[in-house]
Ligand code: SF4
């Protein structure tokens with residue numbers, strides 16, 4: 001492994017870029033999105049309330065009895081805001097650090113409750129009997145969500161205090177004990193709300209819960225370092241080993257991500273690396289070999305988990321009123337996933353595959 005003389009960060013072998021139609025589209029789309037790293041520092045300081053014993057953060061989901069976010073039965077807390085903009089993102093409602101309204105017209109039963117309660121005229125009934133949403137007028141008051149018994153309107157993002165999240169977690173504590181599970185923080189990028197996430201992890205450890213942090217790693221090292229004493233397992237995303245293609249497809253270079261992964265390993269926290277496999281984007285043997293070479297040089301990698309790309313999140317982009325950026329490519333076949341696992345295993349890495357025929 002080569003080391004940069006100026007930064008001390010491992011130089012990852014560069015691989016040739018494949019020029020094809022899909023990658024051209026991805027590049028164009030990523031240019032249209034807000035550039036992730038530019039707002040990184042400001043957003044991390046502004047999203048959570050500071051200097052509080054019981055900080056508040058923006059949470060968009062709490063999934064109970066989760067079995068794919070670390071060992072055993074877990075409760076996964078999903079925090080709003082992400083520092084990357086992956087074109088294949090399957091949680092588009094996580095990207096913005098602020099709440100967002102999702103509308104699912106196919107669930108609508110036409111009761112007009114949302115139209116009647118909207119104080120700003122943002123939710124309207126048109127002359128042709130359709131209900132529209134003017135997002136410029138909407139102030140996210142949430143009254144339409146409360147009025148919609150059909151579940152056709154949903155607010156992604158609720159401000160919760162650490163105490164309030166802990167009250168939910170306590171209900172599941174017995175399952176953590178019996179299953180070897182615990183609490184996972186995910187997102188979005190949970191460390192974008194560094195103060196809130198760290199306080200939550202600290203409280204979890206104080207209550208005796210095992211913790212996992214699911215991170216893309218594109219955050220300042222000092223933020224990650226502050227949380228690591230309260231983390232039992234890091235679930236670390238490795239999306240692309242090429243810095244240039246990572247920037248095109250995830251909105252920022254992977255340099256900070258690779259550097260932080262090395263530092264977490266040196267810190268001594270066990271790491272499970274998670275690699276989304278997106279056909280034509282990051283599934284070539286050259287990319288996988290380069291990733292394997294980098295990961296094999298790290299000592300605390302407990303496993304590499306492969307996650308097969310799928311397009312099931314497409315309707316969420318529509319519900320958010322946003323362009324669906326998910327690549328129009330099929331999910332990787334089970335045989336291809338086994339082949340990629342074999343390439344990684346040749347480097348001595350332990351690989352976990354998704355259940356065949358199932359989606360991770
Ligand atoms: S969130 Fe409030 S302002 Fe926005 S559409 Fe619903 S009721 Fe109207």
Ligand code: SF4
Nearest residue numbers: 108109111112114148
């Ligand atoms: S309240 Fe829900 S079900 Fe009723 S019109 Fe509005 S979106 Fe449709």
